[in-house]
Amino acid sequence: MLSCAWCDLPLGGPDAGHLAFCSGCGAATTVPVPTDAELEHAYASWYRPAGGRFAGPGDRLLSRSRGLLAGRLDRIAPPGPILDVGSGDGALLRAIGARGRDAVGLERTRSGPGVRDADVREVEGEWAAVVFWHSLEHLRAAGEALDHATGLLAPGGVLVVAMPNIASLQARAFGDRWLALDLPRHLVHVPSSALLGRLRERGLTVERVSYARGGQVMFGWLHGLVGALPGDLDLYGAIRREDARSEPVGPARRAGALGAATMLAPLAAVATAAEIAARRGGTTYVEARRD
Numbered sequence: 001m002l003s004c005a006w007c008d009l010p011l012g013g014p015d016a017g018h019l020a021f022c023s024g025c026g027a028a029t030t031v032p033v034p035t036d037a038e039l040e041h042a043y044a045s046w047y048r049p050a051g052g053r054f055a056g057p058g059d060r061l062l063s064r065s066r067g068l069l070a071g072r073l074d075r076i077a078p079p080g081p082i083l084d085v086g087s088g089d090g091a092l093l094r095a096i097g098a099r100g101r102d103a104v105g106l107e108r109t110r111s112g113p114g115v116r117d118a119d120v121r122e123v124e125g126e127w128a129a130v131v132f133w134h135s136l137e138h139l140r141a142a143g144e145a146l147d148h149a150t151g152l153l154a155p156g157g158v159l160v161v162a163m164p165n166i167a168s169l170q171a172r173a174f175g176d177r178w179l180a181l182d183l184p185r186h187l188v189h190v191p192s193s194a195l196l197g198r199l200r201e202r203g204l205t206v207e208r209v210s211y212a213r214g215g216q217v218m219f220g221w222l223h224g225l226v227g228a229l230p231g232d233l234d235l236y237g238a239i240r241r242e243d244a245r246s247e248p249v250g251p252a253r254r255a256g257a258l259g260a261a262t263m264l265a266p267l268a269a270v271a272t273a274a275e276i277a278a279r280r281g282g283t284t285y286v287e288a289r290r291d
Contacts, residue, residue, distance in 0.1 A: 005188035034184040070095035080128030086135020126154040150202040153290040162214035167191035169275040174224035192284040204288035211281025220282040221268035233257040
């Protein structure tokens with residue numbers, strides 16, 4: 001029987017499209033659950049090529065944002081090593097190392113110094129901070145992974161999570177076209193209330209919740225608005241490098257998506273401000289501390 005990927009309660013069939021919602025916690029599980037082979041295909045070489053993912057200044061901006069996150073972690077976490085679950089190209093690890101901190105990353109495949117191809121549930125020891133930056137939703141047993149991570153925290157240690165919010169206004173507005181649905185890679189879709197509730201159940205003190213800090217918020221609106229226009233426009237595909245696309249995007253289609261995004265940016269900004277004010281942003285960012 002299919003179980004909720006967040007709380008492990010039994011689930012029925014899909015309630016909407018490819019999602020089965022849990023009546024207990026409110027999270028949604030992707031159904032049918034992708035096989036290992038399907039996930040290997042979904043994370044093919046185009047997903048994160050060695051040359052970078054984004055055209056123009058995109059990768060530099062991402063690297064700068066990881067530097068800012070590293071600075072915050074250095075300020076709020078006690079002395080000790082930091083674990084980055086889903087370390088991607090290692091940008092956060094490098095930024096943490098530049099501050100004189102030890103850091104270890106976990107990723108599907110070992111991709112550089114300090115990166116292990118291990119499940120977080122296999123990790124032991126005490127850590128000053130554990131980070132799930134848009135990685136928790138990629139895990140088959142996300143709830144168990146989060147529980148184990150809380151147990152890895154040293155006294156005063158900090159857990160930092162950023163993940164899509166299925167209870168957001170943009171998720172409701174765009175449905176199957178919502179950027180952060182990202183099927184089949186995202187296996188669980190968690191409302192902010194379920195994330196915060198689980199952290200508190202594990203005895204952590206939630207110190208900060210932001211619906212603006214976790215990234216992909218305004219871009220989620222832009223992508224959805226552009227995709228609603230005629231012409232099968234794909235803004236996310238348009239901003240990626242040619243070798244970082246799952247399918248080709250012709251010059252005319254790319255120009256159309258970028259032009260539409262420029263015109264729709266004021267509307268997306270208003271929608272973003274509205275959902276942040278309503279505390280229903282597209283991404284939930286949380287800092288929680290072990291006493």
